[in-house]
Amino acid sequence: MEEEQKLYEVAITRLPGIGAQLTRQLVSYCGSPKAVFAAPPGKLLKIPGIGNSNARNILDGAKAALLQAEQILRQAEELQVQLLFYTSPKYPDRLKQIADAPILLYFRGNGNLNQKRIVSIVGTRQASSYGQTVTERIVEDLKPLNVMVVSGLAYGIDILAHRAALQAGLPTIGVMASGPEVIYPAVHRKYAERMLTQGGLLTESVFGTKPDAPRFPARNRIIAGMSDCTIVVEAALKSGTLITADIAHSYDKEVMAVPGNISSPVSEGPNFLIKSMKAAAYTCAQDLVELLNWDLEDAALAKSKSKAPFFDPAEFNTDELKVLQVLQQSREEQMDNLSWKAQVPVSLLASVLLGLEFKGVVKAMPGKKFMLLV
The missing domain is CATH 3.40.50.450 (Rossmann fold)
Incomplete structure (x- = not known):
């Protein structure tokens, strides 16, 4: 399963004409790189930034991209190279927050x-x-x-x-x-x-x-x-x-x-x-x-360890905890940023945020921003 996930993560970076920002948009709306390859033309065209030309690039370039990805995976295994997709926990978090950050790193x-x-x-x-x-x-x-x-x-x-x-x-x-x-x-x-x-x-x-x-x-x-x-x-x-x-x-x-x-x-x-x-x-x-x-920072960390808000996993589902973890670091985020930082698809994020609002831990702000209240 992990090998298949890697295959599609690499393959999406080999699609012609699809840059870093569009790739994030595709993954955010479809849910995963594999889902992008399985998406019908109608669904692709509904994604902001994906017009007829890009949709055609994805559909026509999918087979070649997967073949290239297979070759890259073989080389990575032979040379002990880690392939770090931007959703990987090992990917540099500081870099991930930059708009033109690479989608895939070789480490x-x-x-x-x-x-x-x-x-x-x-x-x-x-x-x-x-x-x-x-x-x-x-x-x-x-x-x-x-x-x-x-x-x-x-x-x-x-x-x-x-x-x-x-x-x-x-x-x-x-x-x-x-x-x-x-x-x-x-x-x-x-x-x-x-x-x-x-x-x-x-x-x-x-x-x-x-x-x-x-x-x-x-x-x-x-x-x-x-x-x-x-x-x-x-x-x-x-x-x-x-x-x-x-x-x-x-x-x-x-x-x-x-x-x-x-x-x-x-x-x-x-x-x-x-x-x-x-x-x-x-x-x-x-x-x-x-x-x-x-x-x-060191002094504040030592002082606040006992006061840091703790979110009980029993009170929140997995996606809610992902969103809360991001907001703990930045206090507030725009919805699109929350989606890719927390790795929760945009299609699901709205309901997750609504649930957190009902629980009184998140507040909606102007400009599609959301702020942590605790």
Whole structure:
């Protein structure tokens, strides 16, 4: 049963012309990827965003998509690659909340992609001795905070961050712009192999994908999206690193930058981010702790453990508990977001929310929003 579910999860990502947002819409309305493939044309056409062209793509492309999925599943088994559909509990929750997040991730390793604290460290490929020293210091300072370090496995700051994390005993994830079995650059293979037992390698690209230039900005959104904060160590003004910082900023994620020598070209990027107030200055780990309120979070968590609302499974059904779990984290959500975060189909969610309103734990708000009352 699980193997069949995986087959359809992979297959839906191979349908022509169906992007991430439409895929979520399809799964939300149909209930599962398998149900999408079984849906008649009339039902598909009733789903918002699915017109005649997309419905035809689904119907005509289903057979080829399933054949491709079978091949991908075989490769994944051979190479010990985990296929993480966006509904999987192992899929990064931070990334899942972003509109353009990948539908399917390919993951090799043992890291917890939902670790409590995750920080990205990025920077130039032409790292200076200052950049190397600072990167190693940042990672060493993160050690007592039990942080997962994410970067892009590239030359320069990226590989320095991965290497420092390995030495510090911290888990580290390399996000790649290639297929899961294609290590780029190849000279970093020895570090990549160590990361498989102390973190892992993550990509949205299917097996055999080469690291073409257009794939790197897409890779950068994963780095930014799955982290609590992106730290820029060194970067030129026009660089992929600043693209990553801009993406993180657009996601309302925190960005920090290490101040640098005003005469150094690779300090222009961080200094610009700080000057333009797109990033907070990083001078020590305490700057990060205070920016992310980790100290307050720990204190509040300890204080509220006994006061946290507990929902008795005997009083709520499975779908109601899923919705309540999401609302416990965000307090309020729009109906569409609730549907895919809680993995309750839109067709069922309305009745679930109505039931929760009758029980006095949820309140309907303007704009199809729902708020937790307890």
